[in-house]
Amino acid sequence: MINLPVFAAFSQQLWNADIWYSLPLIIAISLVYSATRHEEMGAILKHALKLGLWIMGFMAAFFLLLWLIS
Secondary structure (H helix, E strand, O other), X not given: OOOHHHHHHHHHHHHOOHHHHHHHHHXXXXXXXXXXXXXXXXXXXXXXXXXXXXXXXXXXHHXXXXXXXX
């Protein structure tokens, strides 16, 4: 059974995390970089999605590395 006060505190902490500021940056960087490489909207969106996932994966791997070190 889930302890609701603990879950609520974790949920509140998750939504207030500064990591959410990275999402608009990842989206903007992916779209701008992809638009400089392609001209068609479909190709831009496909490349932006791949690049965004790559950036998030890199950030997650780096976070995991720092978490393991600490």
